[in-house]
Amino acid sequence: RILYIGNLFFEVTADSLQAHFAKFGNITNARIVTDPRGLSKGFGYLEFESPADAEEAIKQMDQSVFEGRRMMVQPHQARDRQRPSAASSVFDTTPRAPHPPSKTLFIGNLSFQMSDRDLNDLFRNIRDVLDVRVAIDRRTGQPRGFAHADFIDIQAAQKAKEVLERETVYGRALKVDYSASRARRFQDGPQE
Known part of the structure; x- marks a missing residue:
């Protein structure tokens, strides 16, 4: 039942x-x-x-x-x-196909305890990072448990993904996948 x-x-x-x-x-x-x-x-x-x-x-x-x-x-x-x-x-947990490689990584399963310093530590040994954004809940102002990181190129994102997939923060294994990069999202939208 x-x-x-x-x-x-x-x-x-x-x-x-x-x-x-x-x-x-x-x-x-x-x-x-x-x-x-x-x-x-x-x-x-x-x-x-x-x-x-x-x-x-x-x-x-x-x-x-x-x-x-x-x-x-x-x-x-x-x-x-x-x-x-x-x-x-309803219990079928067949994993969905991962996103194709892009310059932006999605980093999920972040602990809500994570501070900016923890995030900086996480990226300390990762090169060619342009920007890291933690998603914030607009209503509460609290972090939503995931972040996006933009890299110089796809190769840099691939290297970072390999490193981050092995990381655990506050006992939680990070979920790392490629995300649609910002540039591509803007190109798809109306041109300013």
Whole structure:
């Protein structure tokens, strides 16, 4: 029996979600849905071994507060009832194709504890960096857990990607991918 859990705080992981619901019974699968950059979309799925346990979890946890957000806990409705794989498809974590190399790197899974100094340390041994921008939430003014870095050329970005992929900051492995570079985005948009 699969439950849909919505309105989750973006820092919630599959592990923390599973731990939060473990008191209701055996959970066979837990997943947070992420965007192509690996960032949480704010909802996920839990699969309970027993439908009765799932029912109890819905009764007690729907509209309850977890990590400061009021969760929505509902039975997952598979859109296509004919497909036997519909239930398992929500747990399909087949990785998406990575972006083609570009001069801009996306760096995700950054800890919210990260300071400017931590960021500078991270890039201290990386050459040919033009600019590093940490994404900030406009409403809260808080960092959103990812950054973009622009490099002189694609080769510099490739070298940096190899280095950054091996880094962990505050115990978190960085997610590094190529991003559409700014110049290309501006070219695609209206010319000033």
